[in-house]
Amino acid sequence: MIDLIERYYDLSSANEWDRLARHRTEWAITLRALREHLPPPPARVLDCGGGPGRYAIELAKHGYSVTLFDLSRALLSFARTQAHAANATLAGYEHGTATDLSRFADDSFDAILFMGPLYHLIDPDDRGAALREARRVLKPGGMLAAAFISQYAGLRFLLKEDPEFLIRSPERVAGFWQTESFPPARTDGAEFIAHFIPPTEVRPLIESAGFDVRAVLGVEGLASMIDDKLNALEGDAWNAWVSLNYCAAFDPSLHGACEHLLCIAHTPPA
Known part of the structure; x- marks a missing residue:
């Protein structure tokens, strides 16, 4: 499974950068949340x-x-060029x-961004293991920002x-409720494997790993999949909508109608 995900991203470097x-709303809202909750620079961050x-x-x-950590060597190489x-x-x-x-040693970082791992780890035990590792390498009071794909995102995209996918491939539709290979078909051997989480399960999952949840956001806000005209705005109009x-x-x-969810949480203080 991990090999399929790695191959997908190895073949999608530029697309991931451009996404x-x-x-724009996902980017702007996520950045605003990070700026509100991150400790001040030069804090150590593991992305x-x-x-x-x-x-x-x-x-x-x-x-x-910032230390960038990723499954895809191609994306890491691409990131070096962009940096x-x-x-x-x-x-x-x-x-x-x-x-x-x-x-990474225990208590190494002031903050960790998990902007992809928790929706690519299909096995619940793996999601739990990743969160335990995040807590281990975070300092007391450290911040976690974890992204998820919401339960209905795949179906809304279709x-x-x-x-017509609904009647063309009914045997695969059930998978979009939680876990599915997405997009539906590729010829290059790569698949987007994702876990689609019910929004009500985000907080319990993070809390089960010992984090204190501060906020859960739907990062598209009201604009999920209806943002074409919004993306054309600039200046005051754009800022007002942000x-x-x-x-x-x-x-x-609103969370069930968003594509992506962001959970902001902290480890217990010392």
Whole structure:
């Protein structure tokens, strides 16, 4: 399973970098949440599963000491190129899986970003192992920012892009309720394997690993899959919608209609 995910990202470096440029609200709301909850620079941050380095590079530009850790060597190489182009220096580039952070000592980081691992670890035991590792390498009071794909995201995507899939491949539709190979078919041997989580399960999962949950956000706000006109805005109009969507992002009644969820949590203080 891990090999399939690694291959998917090895073949998708530029697309992963561009994805957050296409989904501006997700990027803006996530950054606002990070800026509100991260300790001040030069705090040490582990961007675990950070892919092409979008968040790692942005934080490094603002004075954070960021180590980028990812499953895909191709994405790590791509991130080096992007960091150089942005005149940003990362503390390190490490290859591995989120279930094994043994190269890092206990209490090593002030914050950890989990912007991908928890929705690519299909086995619940692996998700638990990754969260235990995150808690181990975080300092007391350290911050975790963990991303999830919500339960209905796959089905909503199909409704928008390929509604006939429902009758063309009914045997696979059931998988989109929680776990599925996505997109439905590729010819290059790579698959997007993801766990789609019910929003009500996010907080219990994080708390089960000993974290104190501070917030759960739907990072598309009101704009999930209806953001074409929104993305064309600039200036005051764009900023006004970012502020409105940020306020809406905390409303649990909206979370099931969002594609991605973000959980902000902390380890217990010393």
